[in-house]
Amino acid sequence: MLIKNNLDKILETVPGGVTLVAVSKTKPISDIQEVYDAGHKVFGENKVQEMVQKYEALPKDIEWHMIGHLQRNKVKYMAPFVSLIHGVDSFKTLKEIDKQAQKNNRIIPCLLEAKIAQEDSKFGLSFAEIEEILTSDAFKELKNIQISGLMGMASYTDDKEQIAKEFRSLKNFFEKLKKELPKAENINLTTLSMGMSGDYKIALANGSNMIRVGSAIFGARNYIA
Ligand SMILES: *Cc1c(COP(=O)(O)O)cnc(C)c1O
Numbered sequence: 001m002l003i004k005n006n007l008d009k010i011l012e013t014v015p016g017g018v019t020l021v022a023v024s025k026t027k028p029i030s031d032i033q034e035v036y037d038a039g040h041k042v043f044g045e046n047k048v049q050e051m052v053q054k055y056e057a058l059p060k061d062i063e064w065h066m067i068g069h070l071q072r073n074k075v076k077y078m079a080p081f082v083s084l085i086h087g088v089d090s091f092k093t094l095k096e097i098d099k100q101a102q103k104n105n106r107i108i109p110c111l112l113e114a115k116i117a118q119e120d121s122k123f124g125l126s127f128a129e130i131e132e133i134l135t136s137d138a139f140k141e142l143k144n145i146q147i148s149g150l151m152g153m154a155s156y157t158d159d160k161e162q163i164a165k166e167f168r169s170l171k172n173f174f175e176k177l178k179k180e181l182p183k184a185e186n187i188n189l190t191t192l193s194m195g196m197s198g199d200y201k202i203a204l205a206n207g208s209n210m211i212r213v214g215s216a217i218f219g220a221r222n223y224i225a
Contacts, residue, residue, distance in 0.1 A: 003031055004038045006217045011040075014211070018204065021065050023196075023214030025050065026221045029057050035217065036062065044086075044212050048074035055081055067151075067212055069123050072096045080104050086151040086193050086212070089113045089123050091133050094145060101144035108144065111151040111193055114173065116166040118155045127173050134181060142186055149191030149210075150174050154199055163202050167194050171207030 007022070014020055021044040024032045032043060032054060041061060045051035046068025055064055055078075063083040070085065070093055079100035088094055088110045101108040112133070115124030125133070133139055134147065152170040154163040171192060178189045195203025197216035204211065215221060 003034050003218060006219075007035055007038055007040060010213060010216060013201070015204070017209060019191075019210045021067070021193075021210060021212045022217050023067065023212050024054070024218060025068075025214065027214075027218045029054060031218055032058060042083075044214075048078050051082075052077050065212075076100045076103075079106075079108065082108060084148065084191075085110045087111075087113045087123065089125050091136070091138065094133070094139075094142060098142040098145045106144065107146050109146050109148040111149050111191060112147060114150050114152045114170055116152040116154060116170050118162070118166075124152065130173075131177070134177070134184075134187060139186070140184065145186060147187045147189070149189050149193065150177075151193035153196070154194070154203075160202060163199050164206055167199075167203050167206035167208065170194060174207070 010020065019042060021042050022035050022040055023044040025046045036059060042063045042065065044065040044067040045054065048066065051064055051066060064081060065084045065086060066078060066082050067086045069087055072093055075096050085097060085108060088097070089112070094110065097108055097110060112130050113124040114130060115126060150170060154166040157163065174189065174192050181187060191210050192208055193210040193212060194208040195211040197213050200211040200213055
């Protein structure tokens, strides 16, 4: 019941039009089932194998989001069912997703991951690299992916103003892209994925419409995944 209470508390604070991705990485099937039974059907995982196992064990109307850093050789295992891939940070990865999506006769929605944190350790593309990918000729050839938006992670810090600044910079870039990018079949910028348990309120105040919340729903993880 604790998990369901956590979920309800968060849903109360999430405005309409915002998608809550319940991040279930490292958590057992029974925990996910509890959230599912409460009516929530969008879950995020950061390891492909773990997501595939959970997909196989759980109801098929769940939307599975891949939120972790991607290894290209694993894309094929989730290509049949993944709903949204958040952390795409290279053209090579996008090309592999396109290839596997084609094999499965579908279009896979993707978010490009932007590097907005000050720390060096975070993955992600610069804004210039994102523009370069989206305007390249090679990108136009990818018919089986769709870029649905951007994803970003703020610095891990107590400085709320710093976090807000980073989220705001991504929101501004997202709006600029929406205005300035030429129309393309494989681009439909609707989704801005920003905010986790510790900073989702700041993200929502700064334009996020998709938050990825794990520990605030399921409790602390036993190891950093
Ligand atoms: C684990 C993870 C989350 C959720 O983290 P919490 O702090 O538990 O909410 C969100 N996004 C990404 C990319 C993650 O890896």
